[in-house]
Amino acid sequence: MQDTEKSLGLLADLIDRAARAGADAADAVLVEGVSLTLCRRLGKPESVDRAESADVGLRAFIGKRQAIVSSSDTSADALDELVERAVAMARAVPEDPHCGLADADILASSFPDLDICEKDEPTPETLAEMAGRAEDAARAVPGVTNSEGAEATWAATTIAMAASNGFAGAYSRSRHGLSVSVLAGEGTAMERDYDYASAVFSGDLDSAEEVGRRAGEKAVARLNPRKIASAKVPVIYDPRVSRSLLGHLAGAINGSSVARGTTFLKDKLAQRIFPDAITIVDDPLRPRGLRSRPFDAEGLASGRRNIVDGGVLSTWIMDLRSARQLGMESTGHASRGTSSPPSPSASNLYMEPGPSSPEDIIADIGSGFYITELIGFGVDGITGDYSRGACGQWIEDGELAYPVSEVTVAGNLADMFANITAARDLEFRYGTDAPTVRVDGMTVAGI
Numbered sequence: 001m002q003d004t005e006k007s008l009g010l011l012a013d014l015i016d017r018a019a020r021a022g023a024d025a026a027d028a029v030l031v032e033g034v035s036l037t038l039c040r041r042l043g044k045p046e047s048v049d050r051a052e053s054a055d056v057g058l059r060a061f062i063g064k065r066q067a068i069v070s071s072s073d074t075s076a077d078a079l080d081e082l083v084e085r086a087v088a089m090a091r092a093v094p095e096d097p098h099c100g101l102a103d104a105d106i107l108a109s110s111f112p113d114l115d116i117c118e119k120d121e122p123t124p125e126t127l128a129e130m131a132g133r134a135e136d137a138a139r140a141v142p143g144v145t146n147s148e149g150a151e152a153t154w155a156a157t158t159i160a161m162a163a164s165n166g167f168a169g170a171y172s173r174s175r176h177g178l179s180v181s182v183l184a185g186e187g188t189a190m191e192r193d194y195d196y197a198s199a200v201f202s203g204d205l206d207s208a209e210e211v212g213r214r215a216g217e218k219a220v221a222r223l224n225p226r227k228i229a230s231a232k233v234p235v236i237y238d239p240r241v242s243r244s245l246l247g248h249l250a251g252a253i254n255g256s257s258v259a260r261g262t263t264f265l266k267d268k269l270a271q272r273i274f275p276d277a278i279t280i281v282d283d284p285l286r287p288r289g290l291r292s293r294p295f296d297a298e299g300l301a302s303g304r305r306n307i308v309d310g311g312v313l314s315t316w317i318m319d320l321r322s323a324r325q326l327g328m329e330s331t332g333h334a335s336r337g338t339s340s341p342p343s344p345s346a347s348n349l350y351m352e353p354g355p356s357s358p359e360d361i362i363a364d365i366g367s368g369f370y371i372t373e374l375i376g377f378g379v380d381g382i383t384g385d386y387s388r389g390a391c392g393q394w395i396e397d398g399e400l401a402y403p404v405s406e407v408t409v410a411g412n413l414a415d416m417f418a419n420i421t422a423a424r425d426l427e428f429r430y431g432t433d434a435p436t437v438r439v440d441g442m443t444v445a446g447i
Helices: 004-020 076-092 124-139 208-221 239-252 255-260 320-326 358-362 413-418
Strands: 025-041 044-062 065-071 144-163 168-184 191-199 231-237 280-282 305-309 349-351 367-375 385-396 399-412 420-422 437-445
Touching: 004 025, 004 044, 004 076, 004 144, 004 168, 025 124, 044 076, 044 124, 065 076, 124 144, 124 168, 124 208, 144 208, 168 208, 191 208, 231 239, 231 358, 239 349, 239 367, 239 413, 255 320, 367 399, 385 413, 399 413, 413 420, 413 437
Parallel strands: 231 367
Antiparallel strands: 025 044, 025 144, 044 065, 144 168, 168 191, 231 437, 280 305, 280 349, 367 385, 385 399, 399 437, 420 437
């Protein structure tokens, strides 16, 4: 991994340069990363990619004006030019009354060890062998006839941040990933599906054989889909797609959207929007979490929060700017890259599991739809209207009966949230996670 002391020294020097150039305040971010990706298809190596990058971004303030300039060149001359441009732009842009650094008394003062970085880089041979085992397992599933390939990846990133308010901090994180995509059937009746796994540590990944087997079985399960008549029925979201509902929630309670009034939940703080049994958590301090971080992108301490507590919306997701707009305090959810200002973003977001098994929440459904894949982006964050293409399995008499495709599921997120039931099969696999969930009263549009 990168030398964090050296990175922080570079940022401190950059901030000093900005002050000498006339900036009233400044912060800077340095992101250094390395990644390795191996692809195999039909039992043969297809590609090997390795990438290394380093990007630095400076945000300069002149009063209530701010400007950001980034560069991948960290030489002395390039940094001089970076500072000159950032300060000149800050003098020219319109004022933003809500911008600015955090006060020193609310900055993070200690950084917990979250165990989010595996320091040993895997060899290309290790990743190739893993991808090969996954593809072999998928192709061994009866009915699988072709492969789009398997991919094994590793990446490590160091993030360093410093600011003229006295903050300085850095951390490193890693991620391992494995994916495989295969086809089942023949000719025009072929179907495709995939599976993947990701984890901070390689030892926490699902086995290559398990990932491959799941991909093959999912592809075969989609063969010979039927058309269905339009109906209003209960809909079951597989965990692979149920997490998308949390993504829609996070967007609707994003402090920037709330401040602009462009969300259907803008007046729902401290009100019940889910059933009593639903609790949704954001936990940036979860050990080995895929999106864990010891501090946010403005140097504030991170902490676990119940975003929805017993069905009640308890907080917005805010950075400093949106909190100032709303007359509130930041929730420590600032995120940023090197070329953009901070903005609110969730970390390890998940819905707590319910008491029942997936089979239990399906058992009383006479006719319904089990969704395994969603298509398109037909969600209106202002009104909550929801309409997406979907594939999956039709439910009859409490059992998965046959595959269906070319279906649209529609409703309104406010109604959907109010009619959710969570199963107990939560697994932390994606960074945003939910168990199998049931949503009653949705419209499924078929033929």
